[in-house]
Amino acid sequence: MRPVYIVGIGQTPVGEHWERSLRHIAHDAVIPALRDAGVERVDALYVGNMLSGELVGQEHVGALVADFVGLRGIEAYKIEAACGSGGAALRTGYMAVAGGLHDVVVVAGVEKMTDTIGKDTTAGLAMAADQEFEAAEGVSFVALNALLMRRYMYEFEVPHAAFGHFAVNAHHNAAGNPNAMFKSPISLETYRKATMIADPINLMDSSPICDGAAAVVLASEPVARALRNGRRPVRIAASSVGTDSLAVHDRRDPMKLEAAWISSHKAYQQAGVTIDDIDLFELHDAFTIMAALSLEACGYAERGRGVWLAEEGEITIEGRVPVATMGGLKARGHPVGATGVYQVVEATLQLQGLAGRNQVRDANIAMTQNIGGSGATVATHILVGE
Amino acid sequence: MRPVYIVGIGQTPVGEHWERSLRHIAHDAVIPALRDAGVERVDALYVGNMLSGELVGQEHVGALVADFVGLRGIEAYKIEAACGSGGAALRTGYMAVAGGLHDVVVVAGVEKMTDTIGKDTTAGLAMAADQEFEAAEGVSFVALNALLMRRYMYEFEVPHAAFGHFAVNAHHNAAGNPNAMFKSPISLETYRKATMIADPINLMDSSPICDGAAAVVLASEPVARALRNGRRPVRIAASSVGTDSLAVHDRRDPMKLEAAWISSHKAYQQAGVTIDDIDLFELHDAFTIMAALSLEACGYAERGRGVWLAEEGEITIEGRVPVATMGGLKARGHPVGATGVYQVVEATLQLQGLAGRNQVRDANIAMTQNIGGSGATVATHILVGE
Numbered sequence: 122m123r124p125v126y127i128v129g130i131g132q133t134p135v136g137e138h139w140e141r142s143l144r145h146i147a148h149d150a151v152i153p154a155l156r157d158a159g160v161e162r163v164d165a166l167y168v169g170n171m172l173s174g175e176l177v178g179q180e181h182v183g184a185l186v187a188d189f190v191g192l193r194g195i196e197a198y199k200i201e202a203a204c205g206s207g208g209a210a211l212r213t214g215y216m217a218v219a220g221g222l223h224d225v226v227v228v229a230g231v232e233k234m235t236d237t238i239g240k241d242t243t244a245g246l247a248m249a250a251d252q253e254f255e256a257a258e259g260v261s262f263v264a265l266n267a268l269l270m271r272r273y274m275y276e277f278e279v280p281h282a283a284f285g286h287f288a289v290n291a292h293h294n295a296a297g298n299p300n301a302m303f304k305s306p307i308s309l310e311t312y313r314k315a316t317m318i319a320d321p322i323n324l325m326d327s328s329p330i331c332d333g334a335a336a337v338v339l340a341s342e343p344v345a346r347a348l349r350n351g352r353r354p355v356r357i358a359a360s361s362v363g364t365d366s367l368a369v370h371d372r373r374d375p376m377k378l379e380a381a382w383i384s385s386h387k388a389y390q391q392a393g394v395t396i397d398d399i400d401l402f403e404l405h406d407a408f409t410i411m412a413a414l415s416l417e418a419c420g421y422a423e424r425g426r427g428v429w430l431a432e433e434g435e436i437t438i439e440g441r442v443p444v445a446t447m448g449g450l451k452a453r454g455h456p457v458g459a460t461g462v463y464q465v466v467e468a469t470l471q472l473q474g475l476a477g478r479n480q481v482r483d484a485n486i487a488m489t490q491n492i493g494g495s496g497a498t499v500a501t502h503i504l505v506g507e
Numbered sequence: 508m509r510p511v512y513i514v515g516i517g518q519t520p521v522g523e524h525w526e527r528s529l530r531h532i533a534h535d536a537v538i539p540a541l542r543d544a545g546v547e548r549v550d551a552l553y554v555g556n557m558l559s560g561e562l563v564g565q566e567h568v569g570a571l572v573a574d575f576v577g578l579r580g581i582e583a584y585k586i587e588a589a590c591g592s593g594g595a596a597l598r599t600g601y602m603a604v605a606g607g608l609h610d611v612v613v614v615a616g617v618e619k620m621t622d623t624i625g626k627d628t629t630a631g632l633a634m635a636a637d638q639e640f641e642a643a644e645g646v647s648f649v650a651l652n653a654l655l656m657r658r659y660m661y662e663f664e665v666p667h668a669a670f671g672h673f674a675v676n677a678h679h680n681a682a683g684n685p686n687a688m689f690k691s692p693i694s695l696e697t698y699r700k701a702t703m704i705a706d707p708i709n710l711m712d713s714s715p716i717c718d719g720a721a722a723v724v725l726a727s728e729p730v731a732r733a734l735r736n737g738r739r740p741v742r743i744a745a746s747s748v749g750t751d752s753l754a755v756h757d758r759r760d761p762m763k764l765e766a767a768w769i770s771s772h773k774a775y776q777q778a779g780v781t782i783d784d785i786d787l788f789e790l791h792d793a794f795t796i797m798a799a800l801s802l803e804a805c806g807y808a809e810r811g812r813g814v815w816l817a818e819e820g821e822i823t824i825e826g827r828v829p830v831a832t833m834g835g836l837k838a839r840g841h842p843v844g845a846t847g848v849y850q851v852v853e854a855t856l857q858l859q860g861l862a863g864r865n866q867v868r869d870a871n872i873a874m875t876q877n878i879g880g881s882g883a884t885v886a887t888h889i890l891v892g893e
Contacts, residue, residue, distance in 0.1 A: 122607055142639060174560045178630070179638035181589040184750040184883040194769055196748040198588040198595040198884060203567040209584040213599060220606010221508050244564070252565035253528060362582040364570040371574070383580055497570040498584060
């Protein structure tokens, strides 16, 4: 397999883009990424998206976006793995370049969740869960995560307030990210007083419903070397996807994100690194409980101890394992099918020293982890600045 | 890149499977394919599907199917390119093995279009078209194809009856396929008298709404050689995807399937073949007009002449370019996201001499072509019996 480089990145601000349709939002990320890369030719486009059918009434977004960004004719299709769609699309683009099938590909993630008259976003998100055994019983996606959080609090004797540090950290970092949806820091007091959504998940435990798109241009080593534009080369040192049951009740241990364990440990092996080598970790904090479980599955904490990393200050930009360095899903926002690509765009900015006031010092190796459903599909990527 | 072999195939009968849900139908194709291959290990599963979200209320079918067929943990996600989803999924599986990322992968296509209470299948299918510029104006997917057919009849002075030979051939061949939805032959008289759906497309110009799943197991050469089970080895000699605008009105020449031209001509080059070398062509006869346009785009006929190949008997099993040899989309059935994989399963049976009374004599090279929308995504594969 050949080395794969990230040679261009693009992103739209995350928010409610009432005036821009799905194709426009995708365009607003892909065109800057192509300009950033300065490539003359693109071989393929892989689009990560979850809800275009349900919320926009539009499938077939691979060809749609390819055409709209001026790439009509090239290979293009959509990749879907619920909220893990962006990470799975990146995996596809990585395979195409690493395997020698293409030299230059674009991976875009896009989601349009507002301006969906007559559509039910909550029902749409529940399609990430098991329709026949979870959603059909009336449980929403937030409620499933609430069950996990409640179990965690009970089994490990954790007070709700302990999760607040994840939200405080995310909002603190989002304040330094011009593309974040929420730019106001919050306090632990704000967290404690936040409106309850699905007990014990409150508004500050949850990522928002929003629109956004992000894109990366991947290239083979010869193409990447020819392009050198003064930016630090960033190589994808590992790319892996693992799965688990959709239904949480089908898991041997609902407190272990088995797919995250599989995916991250494969990635460590492929990249030849341990967690001590990783300078920042863009994890999937769709809910604060997911952040805690991810840290545990990836080996940063023992079972039931992930939440305490946040309280101990380990997850800040200066900490041992900086997470959500640009605001994370919680505060940058979570346009579901785009999130996995946003994570990679942000990690690339960190490795290139372009993260502004959120810069992690001496960042050389970054990990991104994108989760579909309540842990049923997990895509992990490790990026190395060269 | 490494050679890629088809080492196992599976399919369900196509029809209305009211008693089987999406996951069961997928299971019923994947398990036979795995048994057929006799592999001990699978590295990844790629699922082609278009409408699970809209019609079943279930996204995230990659992990869902992986778990349900006993492959929990492996890499799995869904590929979507409207009715071309199956072909695009095969492209992904091909890349994974050809590129050396995986040794054994399963590619499945599945669609559940019946038993969808409260869902609108016609609106779902219209998501293959451009939502903002076509579907939102009220045009259905059948109507778009009717516009193409009307234009073809006008521009090339073709009577409607000329298209009937495509339908007669498809039904004739389906009668010899135990997995086909319609097993009764029809006459030209039946075609002429069929109920009008969207003028000039009548019931016999159209493929049916149905359920079904098909699966193939792909493997690298060393794995394929170790498995040899007396069956003829079938190699994927070419795999390519091309695109065009979703909206038909955006095309320079709506009578030319540009993406089919791109995709097929790339495939000829990759496989090192011309159309004269190809012994059968599983084309995408979702509507008879699509069959005519595909034959032209792939070089079998001049512009406006594709329809006459059917009348001249060239498309029968004994003809110069046998199409729909197991019934095609028209009569085997068109469970949209599964169709591209059915085509490959059927072509493999032909190359292995297992097509029964539908056997194309001395079949050594087969082409399959799967189309998304009205030609916006086209996946072409060329298979060679060794």
